[in-house]
Amino acid sequence: MHLDHDPAAPAADAIAFDDFLKVDIRIGTVISAEPYPEARKPSVKLQIDFGPAIGVKKSSAQIAALYDPAALVGRQVAAVVNFPPRQIGKMISEVLTLGFADTEGRVVLFAPDTPVPNGSRLF
Template sequence: MDTISWSDFEKIDIRVGTIISVNDFPEAKNPAYQLEIDFGLLGIKKSSAQITTLYSKDDLINQQIIAVVNFPKKQIATFMSECLVMGVYGNNKDVILLNPERKVENGLKIG
Protein backbone atom coordinates (compact mmCIF):
# COMPACT_ATOMS: atom_id res chain seq x y z
CA MET A 1 0.00 0.00 0.00
CA ASP A 2 1.30 3.45 -0.93
CA THR A 3 1.42 6.01 1.84
CA ILE A 4 0.56 9.68 1.53
CA SER A 5 1.68 12.64 3.56
CA TRP A 6 -0.58 14.57 5.92
CA SER A 7 -0.46 17.49 3.49
CA ASP A 8 -1.73 15.17 0.72
CA PHE A 9 -4.70 14.17 2.90
CA GLU A 10 -5.47 17.80 3.72
CA LYS A 11 -5.98 18.49 -0.01
CA ILE A 12 -8.98 16.13 -0.15
CA ASP A 13 -12.25 17.93 0.59
CA ILE A 14 -14.75 15.36 1.90
CA ARG A 15 -18.21 16.62 2.84
CA VAL A 16 -21.66 15.45 3.93
CA GLY A 17 -24.55 16.03 1.55
CA THR A 18 -28.17 15.00 1.14
CA ILE A 19 -29.43 13.37 -2.06
CA ILE A 20 -32.30 15.51 -3.37
CA SER A 21 -32.97 13.84 -6.73
CA VAL A 22 -32.26 10.50 -8.38
CA ASN A 23 -32.66 9.68 -12.06
CA ASP A 24 -31.97 6.61 -14.17
CA PHE A 25 -28.83 6.83 -16.30
CA PRO A 26 -29.42 4.53 -19.30
CA GLU A 27 -26.41 5.94 -21.20
CA ALA A 28 -23.94 4.77 -18.53
CA LYS A 29 -21.68 1.85 -19.42
CA ASN A 30 -22.55 0.13 -16.11
CA PRO A 31 -25.92 0.48 -14.35
CA ALA A 32 -25.94 3.79 -12.47
CA TYR A 33 -28.06 6.64 -11.20
CA GLN A 34 -27.66 10.36 -11.75
CA LEU A 35 -27.77 12.09 -8.37
CA GLU A 36 -28.21 15.68 -7.29
CA ILE A 37 -26.75 16.28 -3.84
CA ASP A 38 -27.26 19.29 -1.57
CA PHE A 39 -24.00 20.32 0.12
CA GLY A 40 -25.41 23.32 1.98
CA LEU A 41 -23.29 26.44 1.43
CA LEU A 42 -21.30 24.60 -1.30
CA GLY A 43 -24.50 24.29 -3.33
CA ILE A 44 -25.94 21.39 -5.28
CA LYS A 45 -23.57 19.05 -7.10
CA LYS A 46 -24.24 16.21 -9.51
CA SER A 47 -22.76 12.74 -9.40
CA SER A 48 -23.11 9.43 -11.19
CA ALA A 49 -23.15 6.43 -8.87
CA GLN A 50 -23.16 2.70 -9.62
CA ILE A 51 -25.44 1.84 -6.71
CA THR A 52 -28.48 0.41 -8.50
CA THR A 53 -28.06 -3.11 -7.10
CA LEU A 54 -28.61 -2.27 -3.43
CA TYR A 55 -30.60 1.00 -3.62
CA SER A 56 -33.85 1.98 -5.28
CA LYS A 57 -34.43 5.60 -6.26
CA ASP A 58 -36.91 5.97 -3.40
CA ASP A 59 -34.34 4.61 -0.90
CA LEU A 60 -31.89 7.35 -1.86
CA ILE A 61 -34.05 10.47 -1.65
CA ASN A 62 -33.16 12.48 1.49
CA GLN A 63 -30.33 10.08 2.40
CA GLN A 64 -27.16 11.73 3.63
CA ILE A 65 -23.93 10.59 1.99
CA ILE A 66 -20.21 11.30 2.13
CA ALA A 67 -18.50 12.64 -1.02
CA VAL A 68 -15.24 14.10 -2.26
CA VAL A 69 -16.19 17.52 -3.61
CA ASN A 70 -12.90 18.89 -4.97
CA PHE A 71 -12.08 16.48 -7.79
CA PRO A 72 -12.24 18.01 -11.27
CA LYS A 73 -15.54 17.48 -13.10
CA LYS A 74 -15.66 14.20 -15.03
CA GLN A 75 -17.65 13.43 -18.16
CA ILE A 76 -19.47 10.11 -17.84
CA ALA A 77 -21.34 9.35 -21.07
CA THR A 78 -23.73 12.32 -21.48
CA PHE A 79 -23.43 13.45 -17.86
CA MET A 80 -20.95 15.72 -16.05
CA SER A 81 -20.15 14.38 -12.57
CA GLU A 82 -19.06 17.06 -10.08
CA CYS A 83 -18.25 14.98 -6.99
CA LEU A 84 -17.40 11.42 -5.98
CA VAL A 85 -19.91 9.68 -3.72
CA MET A 86 -18.04 7.34 -1.39
CA GLY A 87 -18.92 3.77 -0.55
CA VAL A 88 -17.56 0.40 0.45
CA TYR A 89 -17.21 -2.39 -2.10
CA GLY A 90 -19.18 -5.27 -0.58
CA ASN A 91 -19.62 -8.82 -1.82
CA ASN A 92 -20.09 -9.06 -5.57
CA LYS A 93 -18.58 -5.53 -5.85
CA ASP A 94 -21.89 -3.96 -4.78
CA VAL A 95 -21.36 -0.48 -3.36
CA ILE A 96 -22.60 0.26 0.17
CA LEU A 97 -22.84 4.02 0.70
CA LEU A 98 -20.97 5.77 3.50
CA ASN A 99 -23.08 8.08 5.62
CA PRO A 100 -22.93 9.81 9.00
CA GLU A 101 -24.25 7.94 12.02
CA ARG A 102 -26.60 10.86 12.78
CA LYS A 103 -28.19 13.53 10.64
CA VAL A 104 -25.88 16.52 10.34
CA GLU A 105 -25.83 19.82 8.49
CA ASN A 106 -25.19 19.53 4.76
CA GLY A 107 -21.72 20.65 3.72
CA LEU A 108 -19.93 19.78 6.95
CA LYS A 109 -16.34 18.68 6.36
CA ILE A 110 -15.06 15.19 7.12
CA GLY A 111 -11.61 15.04 8.66
Protein backbone atom coordinates in the same frame (compact mmCIF):
# COMPACT_ATOMS: atom_id res chain seq x y z
CA MET B 1 -5.79 5.07 -11.69
CA HIS B 2 -6.96 1.60 -10.67
CA LEU B 3 -8.46 1.14 -7.24
CA ASP B 4 -8.25 -2.32 -5.71
CA HIS B 5 -11.59 -3.28 -4.15
CA ASP B 6 -10.21 -6.52 -2.67
CA PRO B 7 -10.45 -6.34 1.14
CA ALA B 8 -7.34 -8.54 1.34
CA ALA B 9 -5.25 -6.07 -0.70
CA PRO B 10 -2.39 -4.44 1.20
CA ALA B 11 -2.69 -0.83 2.34
CA ALA B 12 -1.73 1.86 -0.17
CA ASP B 13 1.62 3.63 0.09
CA ALA B 14 1.96 6.10 2.96
CA ILE B 15 1.09 9.73 2.24
CA ALA B 16 1.76 12.94 4.14
CA PHE B 17 -1.03 14.39 6.27
CA ASP B 18 -1.00 17.49 4.05
CA ASP B 19 -1.87 15.23 1.09
CA PHE B 20 -4.90 13.90 2.98
CA LEU B 21 -6.03 17.45 3.71
CA LYS B 22 -6.11 18.18 -0.04
CA VAL B 23 -9.00 15.72 -0.48
CA ASP B 24 -12.19 17.60 0.44
CA ILE B 25 -14.79 15.03 1.57
CA ARG B 26 -18.15 16.51 2.53
CA ILE B 27 -21.62 15.35 3.55
CA GLY B 28 -24.64 16.26 1.47
CA THR B 29 -28.28 15.29 1.22
CA VAL B 30 -29.64 13.68 -1.93
CA ILE B 31 -32.38 15.95 -3.31
CA SER B 32 -33.05 13.97 -6.50
CA ALA B 33 -32.12 10.57 -7.87
CA GLU B 34 -33.00 8.85 -11.13
CA PRO B 35 -31.80 5.79 -13.04
CA TYR B 36 -28.92 6.38 -15.42
CA PRO B 37 -29.04 3.51 -17.92
CA GLU B 38 -26.62 5.27 -20.32
CA ALA B 39 -23.68 4.64 -17.97
CA ARG B 40 -21.45 1.61 -18.60
CA LYS B 41 -22.15 0.15 -15.12
CA PRO B 42 -25.57 0.26 -13.39
CA SER B 43 -25.70 3.83 -12.09
CA VAL B 44 -27.95 6.48 -10.58
CA LYS B 45 -27.89 10.22 -11.36
CA LEU B 46 -27.85 12.15 -8.10
CA GLN B 47 -28.28 15.80 -7.19
CA ILE B 48 -26.75 16.36 -3.77
CA ASP B 49 -27.13 19.47 -1.59
CA PHE B 50 -23.85 20.26 0.17
CA GLY B 51 -25.11 23.39 1.91
CA PRO B 52 -24.64 27.08 1.11
CA ALA B 53 -20.84 27.11 0.70
CA ILE B 54 -20.74 24.39 -1.99
CA GLY B 55 -24.33 24.20 -3.21
CA VAL B 56 -26.05 21.45 -5.20
CA LYS B 57 -23.78 19.18 -7.24
CA LYS B 58 -24.43 16.33 -9.70
CA SER B 59 -22.97 12.84 -9.40
CA SER B 60 -23.18 9.61 -11.37
CA ALA B 61 -22.90 6.84 -8.79
CA GLN B 62 -22.53 3.12 -9.56
CA ILE B 63 -25.09 2.18 -6.90
CA ALA B 64 -28.04 0.88 -8.94
CA ALA B 65 -27.42 -2.72 -7.89
CA LEU B 66 -28.37 -2.02 -4.25
CA TYR B 67 -30.35 1.23 -4.22
CA ASP B 68 -33.75 2.27 -5.54
CA PRO B 69 -33.40 5.89 -6.69
CA ALA B 70 -36.66 6.97 -5.00
CA ALA B 71 -35.40 5.67 -1.64
CA LEU B 72 -32.21 7.78 -1.88
CA VAL B 73 -33.95 11.16 -1.71
CA GLY B 74 -33.36 12.63 1.76
CA ARG B 75 -30.40 10.35 2.50
CA GLN B 76 -27.05 11.84 3.45
CA VAL B 77 -24.00 10.68 1.50
CA ALA B 78 -20.29 11.44 1.53
CA ALA B 79 -18.51 12.73 -1.57
CA VAL B 80 -15.22 14.19 -2.72
CA VAL B 81 -16.15 17.71 -3.81
CA ASN B 82 -12.82 19.00 -5.15
CA PHE B 83 -12.06 16.63 -8.04
CA PRO B 84 -12.44 18.15 -11.50
CA PRO B 85 -15.81 17.43 -13.18
CA ARG B 86 -15.82 14.20 -15.20
CA GLN B 87 -17.83 13.14 -18.24
CA ILE B 88 -19.84 9.98 -17.43
CA GLY B 89 -21.88 9.03 -20.47
CA LYS B 90 -23.92 12.09 -21.43
CA MET B 91 -23.65 13.86 -18.06
CA ILE B 92 -20.94 15.75 -16.21
CA SER B 93 -20.37 14.30 -12.75
CA GLU B 94 -19.24 17.11 -10.43
CA VAL B 95 -18.47 15.10 -7.27
CA LEU B 96 -17.36 11.54 -6.47
CA THR B 97 -19.93 9.85 -4.23
CA LEU B 98 -18.14 7.47 -1.85
CA GLY B 99 -18.85 3.86 -1.06
CA PHE B 100 -17.31 0.48 -0.33
CA ALA B 101 -17.60 -2.78 -2.28
CA ASP B 102 -19.57 -5.56 -0.61
CA THR B 103 -18.59 -9.24 -0.98
CA GLU B 104 -20.21 -9.30 -4.44
CA GLY B 105 -18.52 -6.10 -5.64
CA ARG B 106 -21.66 -3.93 -5.37
CA VAL B 107 -21.19 -0.39 -4.05
CA VAL B 108 -22.49 0.33 -0.53
CA LEU B 109 -22.78 4.06 0.19
CA PHE B 110 -20.66 5.66 2.89
CA ALA B 111 -22.61 7.99 5.21
CA PRO B 112 -22.73 9.17 8.84
CA ASP B 113 -24.80 7.10 11.25
CA THR B 114 -26.54 10.22 12.58
CA PRO B 115 -27.47 13.39 10.62
CA VAL B 116 -24.86 16.14 10.37
CA PRO B 117 -25.11 19.57 8.71
CA ASN B 118 -24.81 19.52 4.90
CA GLY B 119 -21.33 20.63 3.90
CA SER B 120 -19.64 19.14 6.98
CA ARG B 121 -16.08 18.10 6.13
CA LEU B 122 -14.51 14.76 7.00
CA PHE B 123 -11.52 15.03 9.31
